[in-house]
Amino acid sequence: MELFLMTLITGIMVGGIYALVALGWVLIYKCSGVLNLAMGELTLIGAYVTLSFYEMGLPFILAVVCTLLVGIVLGFLTERIFLDKLIGEPILTVIMVTVGLSFFLKGLVEFIWGTDTKVFDPPIFSIKPITMGFLKVSPVYLWSFILAIVLLIIFVCFFKYTRWGLSMQATADDETAALSLGVSARFVYAAAWAIAFMSAGVGGALLGNINGINISVGHLGLLVLPAVVLGGLNSVPGAIVGGIIIGVLQNLSGSYLDQYFPGGVKEIVPYAFMAVFLLFKPYGLWGWERIERV
Amino acid sequence: MSSVWLPCGKYHQDYAHDQGWWQTPVIKGKMILLLATVFIGIPLLAPEYWVGVGTMVGYTAMGALGVQLLIGYTGLITLGHAAFIAVGAYTSTLLVLQYPWPPFIVRWGLAYPISIMAAGIVAGLWSVLFGLPSAKVKGFYLILTTIAAQFITVDFILTQYVSQIGGRGQAFSLPPGTIKIGPWTIDSEVKIYYVMAVLLTLVVIVMANLLRSRVGRAWVAIRDNDIAAEALGINIVWYKLLAFFVAGFIGGVAGAFWVSNTAALSPEHFPWFWSLWLVGVILIGGVGSIHGAIYGSMFMVVIMELLQLGVIPLAEYYPKLLIDFAYVKDMSFGLAICAFLIYEPNGLAYRWWQIKNYFNLWPFSY
Numbered sequence: 001m002e003l004f005l006m007t008l009i010t011g012i013m014v015g016g017i018y019a020l021v022a023l024g025w026v027l028i029y030k031c032s033g034v035l036n037l038a039m040g041e042l043t044l045i046g047a048y049v050t051l052s053f054y055e056m057g058l059p060f061i062l063a064v065v066c067t068l069l070v071g072i073v074l075g076f077l078t079e080r081i082f083l084d085k086l087i088g089e090p091i092l093t094v095i096m097v098t099v100g101l102s103f104f105l106k107g108l109v110e111f112i113w114g115t116d117t118k119v120f121d122p123p124i125f126s127i128k129p130i131t132m133g134f135l136k137v138s139p140v141y142l143w144s145f146i147l148a149i150v151l152l153i154i155f156v157c158f159f160k161y162t163r164w165g166l167s168m169q170a171t172a173d174d175e176t177a178a179l180s181l182g183v184s185a186r187f188v189y190a191a192a193w194a195i196a197f198m199s200a201g202v203g204g205a206l207l208g209n210i211n212g213i214n215i216s217v218g219h220l221g222l223l224v225l226p227a228v229v230l231g232g233l234n235s236v237p238g239a240i241v242g243g244i245i246i247g248v249l250q251n252l253s254g255s256y257l258d259q260y261f262p263g264g265v266k267e268i269v270p271y272a273f274m275a276v277f278l279l280f281k282p283y284g285l286w287g288w289e290r291i292e293r294v
Numbered sequence: 295m296s297s298v299w300l301p302c303g304k305y306h307q308d309y310a311h312d313q314g315w316w317q318t319p320v321i322k323g324k325m326i327l328l329l330a331t332v333f334i335g336i337p338l339l340a341p342e343y344w345v346g347v348g349t350m351v352g353y354t355a356m357g358a359l360g361v362q363l364l365i366g367y368t369g370l371i372t373l374g375h376a377a378f379i380a381v382g383a384y385t386s387t388l389l390v391l392q393y394p395w396p397p398f399i400v401r402w403g404l405a406y407p408i409s410i411m412a413a414g415i416v417a418g419l420w421s422v423l424f425g426l427p428s429a430k431v432k433g434f435y436l437i438l439t440t441i442a443a444q445f446i447t448v449d450f451i452l453t454q455y456v457s458q459i460g461g462r463g464q465a466f467s468l469p470p471g472t473i474k475i476g477p478w479t480i481d482s483e484v485k486i487y488y489v490m491a492v493l494l495t496l497v498v499i500v501m502a503n504l505l506r507s508r509v510g511r512a513w514v515a516i517r518d519n520d521i522a523a524e525a526l527g528i529n530i531v532w533y534k535l536l537a538f539f540v541a542g543f544i545g546g547v548a549g550a551f552w553v554s555n556t557a558a559l560s561p562e563h564f565p566w567f568w569s570l571w572l573v574g575v576i577l578i579g580g581v582g583s584i585h586g587a588i589y590g591s592m593f594m595v596v597i598m599e600l601l602q603l604g605v606i607p608l609a610e611y612y613p614k615l616l617i618d619f620a621y622v623k624d625m626s627f628g629l630a631i632c633a634f635l636i637y638e639p640n641g642l643a644y645r646w647w648q649i650k651n652y653f654n655l656w657p658f659s660y
Binding site: 029035037082085086089092093095096097099100101102103104105106107108110111222225226229233261265267268271272274275278279282283 | 365371373424426427430431434435437438439441442443445446449450454570573574577581618620621622623624625626627628629630631632635636639
């Protein structure tokens with residue numbers, strides 16, 4: 001029972017980070033209908049940029065804030081250089097541009113920072129676990145979770161209550177109508193990419209804090225795909241719930257199934273779950289069901 | 295089979311002629327010349343290094359043709375094709391190494407050809423398994439199930455279980471002389487090249503014939519509008535799964551061929567990168583044309599080799615370049631995909647079509 005609770009708590013906390021990355025993903029999908037396969041590379045860049053700021057001597061929180069700024073700039077640049085020209089192109093084209101982008105960014109990261117594993121040095125959080133009753137939680141997880149939740153709330157509020165957020169929602173709902181009401185679609189896409197860059201970057205930084213940063217942090221972007229699908233591709237709360245479910249699922253399978261299927265089961269369970277899940281509920285939990293006719 | 299420019303006063307008289315392969319003597323001559331170049335010119339005249347590059351082109355083209363069938367002709371976006379190539383490669387290797395063949399089959403050198411067929415079938419069935427969600431979902435959700443196919447197959451099943459068969463650790467290796475086709479042992483670059491050329495030709499013939507048959511027209515109808523296709527009486531689930539089977543089959547054949555080239559096999563040969571690379575190849579070559587897949591693989595492989603050749607002399611002055619080159623290669627591949635999609639979305643096949651038309655319409659070619 002204790003093991004179960006422990007894995008559950010860890011799962012929820014890691015799930016918070018997944019939710020953060022998944023949120024960026026859903027935002028891009030919602031605003032522009034693009035499946036962004038470069039998400040993993042965005043997390044990678046975020047992690048390395050935070051590390052660089054941290055090594056320059058900034059405190060961690062400040063480094064994260066600077067990463068957010070860099071994320072905005074990179075998001076706008078990406079949109080202006082690559083995606084701007086593709087408004088109105090078939091969807092496969094846009095998806096494949098993000099694949100090309102992911103190759104490019106991955107090569108760039110390897111070129112600049114190399115492939116060795118790097119850690120935050122000196123460590124930001126103490127290794128000593130915080131004890132709450134019989135539960136032991138490592139502070140890294142706890143603080144990451146808190147930071148992730150704070151950012152999630154900020155993003156959701158931005159989306160719901162500010163003028164920019166509302167215009168993004170309008171574009172998501174009906175691009176043509178939004179354009180005719182004076183919403184700039186280009187700006188909205190750019191903003192979506194900037195937010196995605198920011199949330200993915202912070203997710204990468206937090207995860208890099210836990211395990212150390214190397215190129216495999218980029219797998220995080222793929223790992224959130226099941227989370228996003230589970231919640232439904234265009235639902236913000238779905239992304240959060242899906243992220244937490246995937247985190248829990250992964251941790252539970254890691255501690256219970258690993259003895260039956262040695263090695264790697266933790267990495268695979270979300271995908272297997274997703275493939276089966278899609279057979280029964282093809283639009284996820286809260287996705288929009290598309291009604292089609294000739 | 296796009297429009298063919300016939301000489302003045304000649305018309306297609308029936309459907310068979312309209313769909314024929316070699317419609318004019320000029321086309322027939324061109325194709326014979328092409329086959330002669332592929333089968334006689336390159337292996338005899340080119341240096342061994344470039345024959346090896348040719349083999350690589352053929353392997354890429356075989357993989358890309360499967361992707362082309364799914365993406366270009368049926369509209370089912372797949373990002374996990376390397377998994378099916380891997381399944382084919384492992385099936386073939388395990389059959390050749392572990393299966394207790396009757397002695398006469400080994401003596402006549404039939405084990406490898408049989409294993410190629412078996413690899414195709416197994417990979418095809420495996421591909422159908424992951425194509426099953428396509429009955430209900432499409433678009434993005436289907437992309438995700440194919441990504442799942444990649445990770446479940448390569449990173450889990452092959453790495454954790456299949457690679458352990460026979461207690462070999464992670465990598466299989468085939469002893470020299472194991473791979474035999476009839477009386478020939480496949481052991482030199484030129485022989486591997488011939489295996490590739492024959493297999494690729496067969497795959498192209500099979501695919502071209504499928505595409506101009508009822509099946510192919512059904513696939514194209516599904517790609518263009520699947521609901522309309524269903525309304526026309528096409529059983530879309532059946533045809534989608536058939537597309538997955540044929541694409542998996544071609545991938546499996548490609549994988550089985552790859553074994554004869556490397557004579558060693560490990561899960562690292564089939565990363566997700568390779569799936570994406572294949573999709574990139576058909577995008578650069580041109581979506582929805584068989585020769586597009588081949589142009590794309592020629593372009594990508596040859597350009598990468600040329601880059602490599604260009605780097606080697608530079609490395610004397612800047613030694614770190616050799617290490618960084620792998621990253622630069624990734625970056626340039628990514629940029630190439632982006633640039634093609636933005637500036638030449640129809641790919642090299644379209645450019646080729648334009649060039650052809652220029653000459654066909656000359657002197658009024660504007």
